[in-house]
Amino acid sequence: MTTLETLEETLRTVYDPELGVNVLDLGLIYDLKQDEAGVVHIQMTLTTQGCPLHDTIVGGVRNAVSRLPGVTDVNVDLVWSPAWTPDKMKPEAKQQLGF
Known part of the structure; x- marks a missing residue:
């Protein structure tokens, strides 16, 4: 278990x-x-529904987590509700992006 x-x-x-x-x-x-x-369940969203990097980001999440010891599978559930807004960012991200 991870x-x-x-x-x-x-x-x-x-x-x-x-x-x-x-x-x-x-x-x-x-x-x-x-x-x-050992199945990891991830519910996530993207910054916009039409994000052109959808496959890249979701694939990156799946690939990174699947390499961890004890992980047998990765289930990524992409959701649009609630919609992402900048207030969901952690303080580190806000600072990095100048918010």
Whole structure:
């Protein structure tokens, strides 16, 4: 079983290429958990519904997490509600982007 801290650290290595900020600090990850079978369930969104980098970002999340020890599968559920807004960003991301 992978710890929540390890999952979060790993998600900090996946960046939104347009903004140059990781998906966790951007506030794109809404829910993150691992079940007893080792499957990691991630509920996330993107900054916009028509994001041209949809596959790149979601694929990056899936690939990074799938390499962790104890992870047997990664289920990424892309949602649009609630919609992402800049207030979902962590203070580090806001500072990096000049908010």
